[in-house]
Amino acid sequence: MRHTRRRLTWRGTAFLVGAFAAACTLVNVVPHGTILERPFVVEGPVGETLDLSYAELTVTEVRTADTLESSFEQAVAGGTFLVVDATWRATDGYIVFAGAEVIDAEGRSFWATSRGGCAKGTNSQPGYAWRATYCFDVPRDALAGATLRLARGTHGEDDAGQRRDAVAVVDLGIGQHDVNELWDATEKISIEMPGFASAPATDAGGEG
Amino acid sequence: MTTMPEPPVQAPPAVGWWRRNAVWVALLPVALVVAAAASSFRIWAFWWPNGLHHEVQHVGAGETAQLSEEYYDLGLDVPERANTWVVREIEVAVTSVQRAEELPEPAYGDPVPVPDGSAVYLVSLRLAAEPRTDLSLCQIVLVADDGTRYGEKSPDIMGNGNRCSPPDADGFLSTEPEWSVTSPILVDEEALISEVRVGFGGPGYVTLDLP
Incomplete structure (x- = not known):
């Protein structure tokens, strides 16, 4: 025994x-980062409405500028400002959209800036479409192939705030042949404060 | 001399693995619950207190709801309550929910037109509470039949951060035993509104059905 x-x-x-x-x-x-914690990426081009389950997002316009102007500040770019107009429409309840970054073709990340009155993040709720202008100060070699990544989860070194959550990745449609024109433009853009969008985003699409 | 034969030695009955480890098997689910609870502290520390998660009372159309909930007072408006738990007790009744053609004047800036695809609802409430009740973080929410929550944000769409106080109120403390407020909420044009929720940041709230 x-x-x-x-x-x-x-x-x-x-x-x-x-x-x-x-x-x-x-x-x-x-591999946590690539399997267990991977966000649900919804991809689409500029102009298409992407359904993120908690909101619909439409990137309406992409511009570049050397100088940004708002009612209280003028900002000059170190490289050039990628200026992106986006419209959010929340679907369930009040949401803070905290994540905003541009990823270039090499995988480098450029976070949104609040300089010149731009939005680093925004918030919205169901019942109306909400417009916000994001700006990213990027170098010349980041323009071609750049994509925009917007989400309610915060961006960061490991995108911890976006684990197992929907993230929009929008191809900004900038080819190598567009770079010279965008870089040489010495445009000055006046940034509007976030507000109600005049044309609501209604036709949901994109990849689920 | 005769010797008595020894009784045969009986082997003890075999004890199975489950029997031998019964205590540990019984404790295993307890250990799993404790481990899950210990690693879920963020739920009650961060998620639960922020947002409307606990329905304190649900009343029918035309009835009065009573919201009674403890909150931690920082003493911003009443210094003697600083850093204490205070019970907020408020009675709420919906007096009307009406559709309007225009948004009211914003708290600051120019008048704002109604956005395309949106409808304006004016939600009127009758509230009652002891004077000097803290009304900050007031949320008045319209809930559609599909569960969509409109108007959760505080301040509201017009920039009013004091939604449960009369328009001429000075500060976040109630002054009268009974008073009325009207709050504008933007709703999708095709939405079917079924109930109103009222809360003060959470987790507790009351639900009032609409006729």
Whole structure:
């Protein structure tokens, strides 16, 4: 009897150690960032309404400018300002849209700036469409192939705020042949404060 | 001399694994619950207090609801209540929900036209509470039959951050035992509104059905 109990104890210990080692291995081997924590990306071009489940988003216009003007500030770009007009329409309840960044073709991330009166983030609720203008100060080599990434979850080094949540990725439609024209333009843009959108986004589309 | 035969030694009955480990098996679900609770502290620490999550009372059309809830007072308006838990007790009744053609004057800036695809509703409430009741973070929400919540944000669409106080109120404390307020809410044109929710930041709120 005693012999049997001891043998079982050793077996149990080996089982526990094995299970612990297997669990540790699993945690380390499973690629969290690309599988477990991956956001649900909804892609589309400028002008298309994307359905993010918690809101509909339409990027209506993309421009570049060297200088931004608002009623209280004038801002000059280090590179050039990518100026993006977007319209949000919340679908469930009040939402803060905190994530706003431009990703270039190399994967570099440029966060939205509040300079010149631009929106770094915005908020909205059901019942109306809400317009906001985002601005990103980017270098020349970030223009071609740049995509815009907007979401309610915050952007950051590891996009922790966007885990398992819908994220809009909009191809800004800038090709290599557009870069010279966009970079050389010395435009000055007046930034409007966020407000009700005159033309609501209604025809939902995009990839689910 | 005769020796009595020894009685045969009976082997003890075999005890199965489940029996030997009954205590640990019984404790396993308890351990799982404790582990899940310990790793879910963000739910009650951050999510639960921020937003309307707990329906304190649900009343029918025309009835009066009573919202009674504790909140942590920072003493911004009543210094003697600073850093104490205070029970806020308010009676709420919906007196009317009417559609309007225009938005009221904003708290600041120029008048705003009704956005395309939107409808304006004016929600009128009768409120009653002890004078000096804190009315900050007041939320008046219209809920559609599909669950969409309109008007959750405080300040409201016109920039009024004191939705449960009369328009001429000075500060967030009630002054009269009974008073009325009207709050504008933008709603999708095709929405069918079925109830009103009133809360003060959460987690508690009351629901009042509409006829």
